[in-house]
Amino acid sequence: MRKITGNKLLVKALKEEGVEILFGYPGACTIDISDELYKQDYTRVILPRHEQALVHEADAYARSTGKVGVCLATSGPGATNLVTGIATANMDSVPLVCFTGQVARNLIGNDAFQEVDIIGITRSICKYGVTVRRREDLGRILKDAFYIARTGRPGPVVIDLPKDVMAELGSADYPETVNIRGYRPNSSVHIGQLKKAVKMLQKAKRPLFLAGGGVNIARANELFEKLVDITQVPVITTIMGRGAIPTNHPLFIGNIGMHGSYASNMAVSNCDVLFSIGTRFNDRITGKIHEFAPNAQIIHIDIDTASISRNIQVDVPIVADAAEAIEKMLEYVEKCGSRDWLKQIRRWNEEHPLMMREKPGVTPKKILDVINRDFSEAIVVTDVGQHQMWTTQFLELDHHKKLLTSGGLGTMGYGFPGAIGAKIGNPDATVISINGDGGFQMNIQEFATAVLEKLPLILCVFNNSYLGMVRQWQRLFYGKRYAMTELNPAKEGEEASPYRPDFVALAKSYGAYGIRVEREEDIADAFAQARSHTDAPTLIEFIIDAEELVYPMIKPGGTLEEMLMG
């Protein structure tokens, strides 16, 4: 029998699993893996400039393609730098396989150079994690890793590879089948429960669909739209569920939650049947938990049993993949709902439409309006903060436009690497990244990656010189004491200094394009210029007013009906 090293088997596994892209950063414990990757040409290696950016890139690659994102980092600091990205992927159910180097087995536990217990560190933030302790287990563990990452509720898997295990000779076989006795993802729908749910929906006077990220992950958008068209039941979405149906659909009301629209939050508070699909009922969407949907019977479809009746007690639980459940539902459903209910929702929308005060100059709304008007297809990736909330409020989505955002963990620094990962996975798509001046600086080194990979990204920075979302809380609830949120403070007695860094100059220093927009009439032109660049990213810095706030807003811990309207 031909024997090969573990390193060779890993590279073989990547090919068998169809891994065309690997995001990797080298180190002493993984140098042999790098060497094997160098010798083959199936898997293309992307070299980011920081492991945190690396894992976000793999994450956005996975979110935008539906494939498993693959990371390789070395032991110790390489591995710990992945932690934030693993937690981000875990919260938003993103399939990742992260390979980490590990010191040789005889050194484990010695506090060896660049040794950490990464499996221990990531235990509570990944779907599965294991150190490969025997060469003969390697093939099976690799096979299981990809299977676990992409099936059921997808999530990150961490595989820790001791250097000596990887150097050892062993079987060249890569298993074809998976058999994990403790892991059998649900693959059918309980028809009885589903019929009960449909009956409940059919009888309702004020029915409402709540679509979460599960609908997007299951790629059930078109099926869901069909369901909505047949039933004529209005739809609200979570931030992760935005785009579950096109946002210009007549039955789409808006997002719910802390910065959801008035009509959406009123609808959920007043509906009598809430039919929810693929959501965890996170505290940011429920507000005060005991007063969420107080008048409603709740139906909940989710692939993850543990997400059902966890935050909200539900009346009809259905464990299933969103696409499979909706497809089955289409066999039974008929038109339901009432005209009065739709009229009521429209009335709420007219009373308090989602809007931003009209004023002269560059405003977030005007920037998003241009994106909506001038881009018929795009993948939009956000960072975290005010700009993210404005984007989720005002960005129009349909089957040609996608939104990627760190919803669950709220990870600043996601926006730039996320755009890189999305573009690498979708070379023909227009990729727009929307960031604040705070979060953009958390992974700003990725200019090097984007320029060297020749990625024509459109990188928007909404610069208000503040960590705007925290500032908004300080503005509203902390007596305008802007502690730790001013990014460019003027020293006593001095005039305000120019912003550091000079984003435009910085972009140029990397070989990217840079445009600063300070006038409203230059917004569209900046986007047009950025679009014309095909060989490198373009940064567009929009200077905006720090007094621009995100409204409506539910006070932390308040109920959905108590909204600050601005």
Add this chain to the structure above:
Amino acid sequence: MNTKNIMRNRWISLYVENQVGVLSKISGLFSAKSYNLESLTVGTTEDPTVSRMTIATCCDEETFEQIKKQLNRMVEVIKVIDFTDMSVYMQEILYVKVLNCDQTDKDKLFQIAQAFRAQVVDYGHYSLLLSFLQTASKNDAVIRLLKDEFKTIEVVRGGSVGIEAISMADR
């Protein structure tokens, strides 16, 4: 009254992969999610690749449902059995060392041992070592009693281990 909110003792029997790190993953779940953990015992089974745990927790029903679901979704967990309302055999070993005893104390201890069907397993000039094998709640009672009666005691307990009654399986 809503029975769902009643805090009470509940038990789980868990089959898990006998692998490095599984115990810390299970106990880590309880600490990460702030679940109460009264006791946890673990040992290998007739199949050396499988370990079996008995977990005791005090919580309300909603939390207990969550605990079972969270355990179930772990890749290393093979089977979760709720022992709470099942017919099971469950016992805990308890050692109590009573120190600074005079003769009267010792006489009393022998009586207590007889009453609880405990064994006196070791004996010194001024001390006695007792071993009890009974339910965890009876052990609680013994500890309370001995604490009241004697000045210095030293306690170690093993945690409950449980198995389904045969009559259950036959039915």
